[in-house]
Amino acid sequence: MPQLPSPIRHLPWATATVTRILITAFEPYERWKENSSWLALVDLTSWYDGALEISTRRYPVDLPKLRELLEADLARDYDFAIHLGQSPGSAVIKLESVGLNLRTNGEPLLVDAPTAYRSTLDLEGCLQRLTGAGIPAQISHHAGTYLCNAALFLSQHYGEMMGRRTQSLFIHLPLTPGQVAADESALASMSTPMQSAAIALVAQHLAQSDS
Template sequence: MTRILLTAFEPYDRWKDNSSWLALIDFTSWYDGSHDITTRRYPVDLPKLRQQLREDLAANYDFAIHLGQAPGASLIKLEAVGLNMRTNGEPLLVDAPAAYRTSLDLIACQERLLAAGIPTSVSHHAGTYLCNAALYMSLHYSHEMGRRTESLFVHLPLTPAQVVSDGSSHASMSTPMESAAIALIVEQLAEAPSH
């Protein structure tokens, strides 16, 4: 049985909801696959995120799939690289590599989502906010602790309701489509030859 850590973020700043958490909740309401999935909602706080990630990754999952919202994004973005950099230019972790690249086949994940009619791209820069921090630290801690966990980060667009509440013209994607994307990613990773 494939063991998967699936995480999302809490609301922050002006956003009363977080599309990543809404998608995770929706996913758990209908997904009935055979995989062992543990879910977490992470705080938008770097020290707390760092601590919770280390504790969770100690459990040695097969995969860690981290979700976050990306206001303005028009499609799902599969992030390939995590940078050891904060928004202010300082490193997330001292005496650690400058970057990590996920070893997972993001192209195969992208193709599976596109085949299902879900707009998706592979991105090579997760920014310098907590989404990037989650990817970088997940990859680093797994390596540092000698765990088998392979990690990726998935950026999700805002939901239509979030756009309306914000009074903006941001692109959006429905929560059911986003939760379907999560399921397709889970299945793609679990079916990969090495697992």
């Protein structure tokens, strides 16, 4: 099993009402030897010392395992679940607003489940926080039909079915310059420090909006 970043604990002076957030990323897949989502999450754990209580996970690129691990994680009843994935070719951070009950083969992820879930989170506020900090970002209305979409839909569905308070968000991140260089391509990229800063800004905004 890969070494995971240690969970980030809230500061000693934080109150009992501290916001608890699960942040997940994916392992490398196909031709990508690294995953920008994981790189950003590892970087975040190296410097963040704010008042949020953050737990971290790295998920496999495998739908049955993703389902199992995600359902178990959401049983911990976090306030928020922020799922991260990389989006090769994207030049901006994308805040996904809709999780679809759809797989790449056209079949549903879950039978007898809603067609889609639309986020009720303040994505516009998150966007303003990012762009105000000089971080390119946009709200996206389609997370695809691969595991990134599956993570968002299943997170939304499990939270709903379990009666949890967890609200879920998926963030697509660009590739890093190092990934693009290793790929010998001209795809868009964004530095890992900028990506990890974006994750922290979104997490802080969600916590403040919920208080």
